Amino acid sequence: MKGTKLKVTKSVEKTIVNFLEKGLDKKCFDIVLIPLKVPAGDSFAWVLVQDKSLLADANPLPPVMTVQGAKALSSVARKGKMSKRIAVVMRPCEIRAVIELSKSNQIDLENILLISIDCPGALPLKNYIENPKESENKFNEILRSAQNDKGTQNDIQWGNESTRPICQVCDKFTGTDIGACQSDLHIGILGVKDGNISLIPNSKKGEDILNEMSFPVEKLSNNWENKVKELVKVRKEKREKLQEELKPQIVGLDNLLETFSTCINCQNCQNVCPVCYCRQCYFESEKMKLTSDDYLMRAESKGGLVFPPDALLFHIGRMTHMSLSCIGCGACEDACPMSIKVAQIFSFVGDKSQEVFNYTPGKSIEDALPLKVFEEDEFHTVET
Amino acid sequence: MSKVLKINKSAEDGVRELLKFLLESGKVKEVFTLKKINSNNVVSYSLITRAEMIKDAVPLFPLMPANAGKLLSSLTLKNPLSEPIAVVVKPCELRAFVELVKIKQGSLENFLFISSTCPGVYPLDMEVNGDLSKKLLEYWDTVKKGKIIPDIRPTCNGCEHFLPYTADMVVSLIGKNTDKECEIFLTTNKGEKFAEGIGKLVEGELETQEIESLRNERKIEKKKLFDEIKIEKFGLSGLIETFGKCIGCHGCSHICPICYCILCTFESCTHELEPSAYESEIEKKGGMRIPPNTVFYHIGRLAHIGISCVGCGMCTDVCPVNIPISTIFLKVSEEVQDVFNYIPGKNIEEEIPLVKYDKEELTEVED
Amino acid sequence: MEDNFEPKIIGFLCNWCTYAGADLAGTSRIQYPPSIVPIRVMCSSRVDPLFVLTAFLRGADAVLVAGCHPGDCHYQDGNYYTRRRFACLKKIFDSLGLESDRIRLSWISASEGPRFAKVITEYTETTKKLGPNSTKKEIFL
Numbered sequence: 001m002k003g004t005k006l007k008v009t010k011s012v013e014k015t016i017v018n019f020l021e022k023g024l025d026k027k028c029f030d031i032v033l034i035p036l037k038v039p040a041g042d043s044f045a046w047v048l049v050q051d052k053s054l055l056a057d058a059n060p061l062p063p064v065m066t067v068q069g070a071k072a073l074s075s076v077a078r079k080g081k082m083s084k085r086i087a088v089v090m091r092p093c094e095i096r097a098v099i100e101l102s103k104s105n106q107i108d109l110e111n112i113l114l115i116s117i118d119c120p121g122a123l124p125l126k127n128y129i130e131n132p133k134e135s136e137n138k139f140n141e142i143l144r145s146a147q148n149d150k151g152t153q154n155d156i157q158w159g160n161e162s163t164r165p166i167c168q169v170c171d172k173f174t175g176t177d178i179g180a181c182q183s184d185l186h187i188g189i190l191g192v193k194d195g196n197i198s199l200i201p202n203s204k205k206g207e208d209i210l211n212e213m214s215f216p217v218e219k220l221s222n223n224w225e226n227k228v229k230e231l232v233k234v235r236k237e238k239r240e241k242l243q244e245e246l247k248p249q250i251v252g253l254d255n256l257l258e259t260f261s262t263c264i265n266c267q268n269c270q271n272v273c274p275v276c277y278c279r280q281c282y283f284e285s286e287k288m289k290l291t292s293d294d295y296l297m298r299a300e301s302k303g304g305l306v307f308p309p310d311a312l313l314f315h316i317g318r319m320t321h322m323s324l325s326c327i328g329c330g331a332c333e334d335a336c337p338m339s340i341k342v343a344q345i346f347s348f349v350g351d352k353s354q355e356v357f358n359y360t361p362g363k364s365i366e367d368a369l370p371l372k373v374f375e376e377d378e379f380h381t382v383e384t
Numbered sequence: 385m386s387k388v389l390k391i392n393k394s395a396e397d398g399v400r401e402l403l404k405f406l407l408e409s410g411k412v413k414e415v416f417t418l419k420k421i422n423s424n425n426v427v428s429y430s431l432i433t434r435a436e437m438i439k440d441a442v443p444l445f446p447l448m449p450a451n452a453g454k455l456l457s458s459l460t461l462k463n464p465l466s467e468p469i470a471v472v473v474k475p476c477e478l479r480a481f482v483e484l485v486k487i488k489q490g491s492l493e494n495f496l497f498i499s500s501t502c503p504g505v506y507p508l509d510m511e512v513n514g515d516l517s518k519k520l521l522e523y524w525d526t527v528k529k530g531k532i533i534p535d536i537r538p539t540c541n542g543c544e545h546f547l548p549y550t551a552d553m554v555v556s557l558i559g560k561n562t563d564k565e566c567e568i569f570l571t572t573n574k575g576e577k578f579a580e581g582i583g584k585l586v587e588g589e590l591e592t593q594e595i596e597s598l599r600n601e602r603k604i605e606k607k608k609l610f611d612e613i614k615i616e617k618f619g620l621s622g623l624i625e626t627f628g629k630c631i632g633c634h635g636c637s638h639i640c641p642i643c644y645c646i647l648c649t650f651e652s653c654t655h656e657l658e659p660s661a662y663e664s665e666i667e668k669k670g671g672m673r674i675p676p677n678t679v680f681y682h683i684g685r686l687a688h689i690g691i692s693c694v695g696c697g698m699c700t701d702v703c704p705v706n707i708p709i710s711t712i713f714l715k716v717s718e719e720v721q722d723v724f725n726y727i728p729g730k731n732i733e734e735e736i737p738l739v740k741y742d743k744e745e746l747t748e749v750e751d
Numbered sequence: 752m753e754d755n756f757e758p759k760i761i762g763f764l765c766n767w768c769t770y771a772g773a774d775l776a777g778t779s780r781i782q783y784p785p786s787i788v789p790i791r792v793m794c795s796s797r798v799d800p801l802f803v804l805t806a807f808l809r810g811a812d813a814v815l816v817a818g819c820h821p822g823d824c825h826y827q828d829g830n831y832y833t834r835r836r837f838a839c840l841k842k843i844f845d846s847l848g849l850e851s852d853r854i855r856l857s858w859i860s861a862s863e864g865p866r867f868a869k870v871i872t873e874y875t876e877t878t879k880k881l882g883p884n885s886t887k888k889e890i891f892l
Contacts, residue, residue: 033638043629052672066631075675082659261426264449266702270634280647291462303434337702339512620850671890687800716846741831749838750856
């Protein structure tokens with residue numbers, strides 16, 4: 001793995017912010033998109049930063065995912081390219097969503113530099129909001145454990161039980177091919193025994209930036225790569241295990257009905273989903289408005305009807321629309337007021353449907369969305 | 385004075401008996417009420433056709449999984465009901481529905497409205513945590529005493545409109561011996577007609593001393609609630625602090641019974657900007673929060689629905705980041721409604737103030 | 752810097768009265784401050800409260816909604832609705848502790864060129880006293 005080393009001063013976050021400041025100074029990019037602490041200090045928000053002094057409140061790795069970064073970026077770059085160059089600092093799952101959105105023409109990637117960071121996971125939004133201060137400390141401990149790593153398995157607390165369930169089983173928490181995440185530049189913070197983090201270019205754009213900033217690109221030690229691969233392996237096993245545990249709750253109609261029975265139809269999950277980009281969801285549109293006779297007929301034929309009906313139609317319908325692009329970021333689960341395991345269920349289904357096409361969302365801008373392409377000679381098993 | 389149907393059963397059993405009677409006698413085709421929908425006792429609104437399914441109905445369950453006003457609107461949005469349905473809803477849900485009918489989002493035709501003197505509902509969180517079932521004893525005990533119930537929704541705590549305005553039948557709960565007795569007041573002719581044949585009627589007065597004293601208690605609670613948040617001192621910085629953590633899910637608008645637009649303007653292309661617009665904004669300020677319009681969205685929603693807000697509290701319940709939206713909305717909306725002396729959903733005959741005018745009025749805002 | 756603060760006032764002017772009044776002020780060569788940025792609308796009742804909010808939150812120092820005098824609306828009664836909506840919005844501003852002096856409703860007819868100039872001059876002065884709208888610099892809106 002080739003890249004450049006960056007000496008950690010104060011903290012990993014500060015080092016990354018310093019790097020960004022340098023980029024702004026050298027005019028390698030004009031604007032940075034990064035989470036800033038909100039004025040009340042009780043959360044984080046995405047801010048396009050041009051004025052360097054604002055970076056004092058920046059945190060490239062906040063303890064929570066408030067708005068999924070791809071959704072934020074899409075609000076800016078949906079209608080076309082920016083004339084200024086933007087450096088975007090995000091978690092790998094956010095970058096993967098960015099790639100997916102750009103395939104659906106929801107983000108114009110020209111002039112955008114995608115920077116991913118090894119992700120320790122995020123805390124559940126609910127827990128964080130209840131006690132931001134304590135949560136930040138807890139998260140810091142998790143994050144810092146990467147530096148205290150002495151090689152035994154318990155040293156690294158990344159994705160421990162206080163992070164979101166979906167983060168605990170995430171096997172794509174990193175950049176480059178290992179994380180199936182096509183950022184331009186990846187910042188490796190795992191396995192930094194020598195007090196250095198590594199900047200790993202992952203595209204021509206990434207290489208150019210390092211050149212422009214006159215960082216030498218050299219061969220890196222295998223520390224990062226080994227550590228990451230080790231953790232990926234652990235996570236893959238955990239993921240399989242979780243999915244096994246999940247099966248009894250979601251396989252079969254009765255189980256599905258039971259699992260989604262508490263759904264109150266607020267559609268928060270869909271509204272925060274980065275890859276659900278429709279301006280108006282089908283399930284909120286005129287098409288779903290029925291006459292009273294329709295409803296009553298349905299009620300009569302069964303003796304009763306849960307109201308509003310069609311919770312399963314909504315969730316499974318949403319799966320058919322977006323599961324091939326589901327990057328398992330967990331935003332849906334964070335936003336669910338009824339604490340339904342939406343993200344775990346959706347990423348379970350996503351894994352299965354993506355497997356069919358051997359497709360990994362966010363891995364490469366070159367991989368076409370599976371439903372946009374076809375071969376004449378394929379999938380004969382599903383036809384009769 | 386109105387006619388009262390007395391059933392010597394617990395309040396909930398009494399209502400179930402009434403519903404069963406209505407279905408079996410063919411007076412209504414369906415019943416719309418809260419119902420246990422599975423073995424885990426998850427409670428949801430349901431249409432019930434068969435009388436034997438009434439046993440799972442929990443018409444007085446202290447939970448609002450959705451504002452029924454919104455649901456009844458989606459039921460009758462396209463056309464009015466062709467056959468009668470009895471619905472059991474909370475007073476604020478009924479008010480929301482009446483507001484929606486005023487703006488042509490539903491029809492009152494063929495509905496038999498059954499409501500209650502509402503003690504309030506618990507936040508959805510309590511149902512999620514599984515604590516609600518443990519609270520039920522305390523709930524009904526406090527109802528009997530006519531006191532404010534601990535831990536109910538903050539807006540329920542301060543709700544003065546807990547006596548339904550337009551129901552045909554009202555189950556009297558507050559200050560009543562609800563485990564032994566069910567008193568259903570037939571407050572309209574329609575109510576009396578539907579109750580014909582179920583049993584003997586007596587005369588009674590719905591407004592009691594207990595209700596008056598609870599109303600006063602709640603007024604004090606409401607003032608306390610508003611004083612705590614100090615909304616009038618917000619200003620721009622206060623708004624930014626309060627709504628700063630908003631994640632823009634717009635759950636508050638999707639769940640709001642009054643927000644009836646199929647596509648909210650804030651989700652429409654009207655509020656999508658060209659990249660150049662962002663650039664010029666950033667040029668001016670040095671930075672810009674994205675997605676933008678966080679504070680705008682909330683004040684804008686207030687401007688659109690404040691006049692009709694019934695303060696049901698759904699918005700606070702679904703907020704993933706615990707912003708006290710309903711308290712803020714209730715306070716500001718009441719101020720707006722006071723300008724026109726308007727109580728949303730109180731009277732179907734009374735138009736929404738913004739669709740009518742007096743020639744001589746409000747001279748203080750013009751020049 | 753505050754001394755030479757020149758406020759920017761966004762004006763939603765109705766086509767039939769106030770916009771014509773502004774024209775008249777111009778053709779009559781009546782002097783008034785260049786602070787007003789007029790936006791022509793067919794009727795003051797076309798102004799969704801969100802328009803006023805948008806201008807306010809994007810940094811306008813003041814927002815003016817202006818139309819025909821009550822009773823003179825080109826569309827019979829549009830301005831009566833405007834007045835009700837404006838009363839709502841003003842109340843919302845007050846309840847949230849926002850400066851409601853920064854929003855204003857005025858009736859200026861097509862023949863009132865001098866009145867248009869007077870309203871703008873006056874409004875510019877009161878806005879100057881309020882100082883720049885703090886939404887201008889706020890990045891977290």
